[in-house]
Amino acid sequence: MKMKLSAEDMAPVAFTVALFVIWEAACRLFRIDTFILPAPTDIFAAMVKYWWPLLKNSFVTLWTTMAGFAIAVVFGIALGIVVGWSRTIYRGLYPVMIGFNSVPKVAVVPILIMWFGIGEIPAILTAFLISFFPIVVNVATGLATTEPELEDVLRALGASKLDIMRKVGIPRTGPYLFGALKVGITLAFVGAVVSETIGANAGVGHLMVQAGSNFQMPLVFAGLMALAIQGILMYAVFAAFERRMVAWAFRSSTGAGG
Amino acid sequence: MIALDNVTLTYPGRTGPVTALAGTTLHVRRGEFAAVVGPSGCGKSTLMKLVTGLIRPTSGTVAVEDKPVTGPVKLAGMAFQNANLLPWRTVLANVMLPLEIVPPYRQRFSRDKAAFQDKAMALLNVVGLGAFADRFPWEMSGGMQQRASLCRALIHEPALLMLDEPFAALDAFTREELWCVLRDLWQKLGFTVILVTHDLREAGFLADTIHVMSARPGRIVETRAVDFARPRELDVCYTPDFTQLVHELRGRIAEARQAA
Numbered sequence: 001m002k003m004k005l006s007a008e009d010m011a012p013v014a015f016t017v018a019l020f021v022i023w024e025a026a027c028r029l030f031r032i033d034t035f036i037l038p039a040p041t042d043i044f045a046a047m048v049k050y051w052w053p054l055l056k057n058s059f060v061t062l063w064t065t066m067a068g069f070a071i072a073v074v075f076g077i078a079l080g081i082v083v084g085w086s087r088t089i090y091r092g093l094y095p096v097m098i099g100f101n102s103v104p105k106v107a108v109v110p111i112l113i114m115w116f117g118i119g120e121i122p123a124i125l126t127a128f129l130i131s132f133f134p135i136v137v138n139v140a141t142g143l144a145t146t147e148p149e150l151e152d153v154l155r156a157l158g159a160s161k162l163d164i165m166r167k168v169g170i171p172r173t174g175p176y177l178f179g180a181l182k183v184g185i186t187l188a189f190v191g192a193v194v195s196e197t198i199g200a201n202a203g204v205g206h207l208m209v210q211a212g213s214n215f216q217m218p219l220v221f222a223g224l225m226a227l228a229i230q231g232i233l234m235y236a237v238f239a240a241f242e243r244r245m246v247a248w249a250f251r252s253s254t255g256a257g258g
Numbered sequence: 259m260i261a262l263d264n265v266t267l268t269y270p271g272r273t274g275p276v277t278a279l280a281g282t283t284l285h286v287r288r289g290e291f292a293a294v295v296g297p298s299g300c301g302k303s304t305l306m307k308l309v310t311g312l313i314r315p316t317s318g319t320v321a322v323e324d325k326p327v328t329g330p331v332k333l334a335g336m337a338f339q340n341a342n343l344l345p346w347r348t349v350l351a352n353v354m355l356p357l358e359i360v361p362p363y364r365q366r367f368s369r370d371k372a373a374f375q376d377k378a379m380a381l382l383n384v385v386g387l388g389a390f391a392d393r394f395p396w397e398m399s400g401g402m403q404q405r406a407s408l409c410r411a412l413i414h415e416p417a418l419l420m421l422d423e424p425f426a427a428l429d430a431f432t433r434e435e436l437w438c439v440l441r442d443l444w445q446k447l448g449f450t451v452i453l454v455t456h457d458l459r460e461a462g463f464l465a466d467t468i469h470v471m472s473a474r475p476g477r478i479v480e481t482r483a484v485d486f487a488r489p490r491e492l493d494v495c496y497t498p499d500f501t502q503l504v505h506e507l508r509g510r511i512a513e514a515r516q517a518a
């Protein structure tokens with residue numbers, strides 16, 4: 001392996017830089033009012049100027065997201081195993097879950113605020129509600145698609161249903177689970193921010209609403225930027241985690257085939 | 259050791275009940291190498307599931323070791339056309355899987371792990387996979403995966419080995435190589451084998467007895483003893499007697515297909 005960076009490695013950086021350059025150029029060329037669309041330089045200036053409120057509120061959003069997501073992971077895995085375990089439960093629960101997942105979570109936030117008041121709890125719960133579904137579905141799918149022949153091999157050895165789950169079902173769910181975690185973390189993030197914009201006294205969503213009502217558009221966009229950076233970082237962490245934990249699922253080029 | 263008497267199996271299909279087996283009678287002695295051949299879809303795989311107790315017959319009796327089969331028999335090793343190895347385990351760990359499940363090994367597994375590893379390595383050496391124990395299944399060819407699958411089926415020293423077209427997906431040369439691997443394992447360890455196959459040469463080369471099944475609903479229409487001297491070399495497949503045997507079996511199966 002050479003350490004030389006190829007064009008492919010540089011592509012993400014190049015495209016990001018190009019996006020900002022075009023944006024900046026468009027703002028200057030067409031003399032777009034900062035109040036409509038601030039140029040990247042204005043946004044970066046706002047990010048430097050307001051670094052402390054941005055950082056402080058980012059931490060609030062980060063922890064509510066993680067708290068909600070943690071609940072979603074625990075609950076999602078548990079429910080996924082239950083659903084994947086039995087066809088009856090699967091058939092019975094699936095329509096309910098689909099229905100539940102179809103409800104836009106924005107509509108639920110006001111209810112949560114009525115119940116728990118303005119604060120972090122509605123954000124945590126929204127993050128949880130929005131992100132647990134893909135985890136349940138993926139874990140259940142992983143369990144339900146165990147090869148029947150492999151099950152026969154184990155059953156002929158006298159393996160119990162629990163043995164089969166432990167030795168085959170749960171390990172083979174790994175790639176499905178980690179794939180779901182990657183999707184889930186970004187969803188949880190969306191949920192937390194949505195809840196913050198509707199009713200909260202801290203968090204990036206709250207900061208953006210406040211900045212907006214003060215007509216500080218560069219700060220609103222600085223908030224967006226902070227969200228984008230956090231989102232990418234969280235995704236990257238879980239993608240790296242996935243690569244580490246289920247390396248066997250990424251088999252491709254090295255195999256002799258077969 | 260294995261006795262199926264007048265076994266019928268009917269299961270509900272999408273367009274009404276399907277009879278997979280009708281009045282099948284099959285006896286296999288301890289240590290015998292039995293092959294079951296027949297046209298495709300004749301219920302050969304159903305037969306395997308009946309013997310291992312994974313399914314129960316609609317009527318008739320299945321007995322293993324003189325005891326009627328009422329649930330999974332727990333003394334069988336199985337291997338299928340698909341090697342079905344677990345991709346997150348190394349070859350060695352795959353082979354050791356039965357030891358984590360079958361008593362009395364499972365109770366001693368964590369304590370005697372080193373000894374079990376030696377046992378698995380010894381078996382892998384016999385099939386020529388000793389150097390590949392730390393590989394993952396997906397790093398190996400189909401033939402190597404199938405060798406590992408055979409080891410997994412045998413590691414807990416089962417009295418009975420059930421093989422469902424284990425070599426059907428391999429190329430001709432690899433297949434013959436694995437015939438010899440199986441022949442040597444059987445001669446060394448002395449277990450009872452039921453080999454389900456549609457390859458008549460495979461049956462002729464390996465088996466003591468060949469049972470021919472009719473088309474669905476399946477039953478045994480002919481039983482042939484194969485008395486080529488042991489140990490057999492691949493050359494036996496090119497003798498006139500062998501060709502004669504395969505030819506006759508071929509005729510019986512053609513009749514069985516016609517009858518359907």
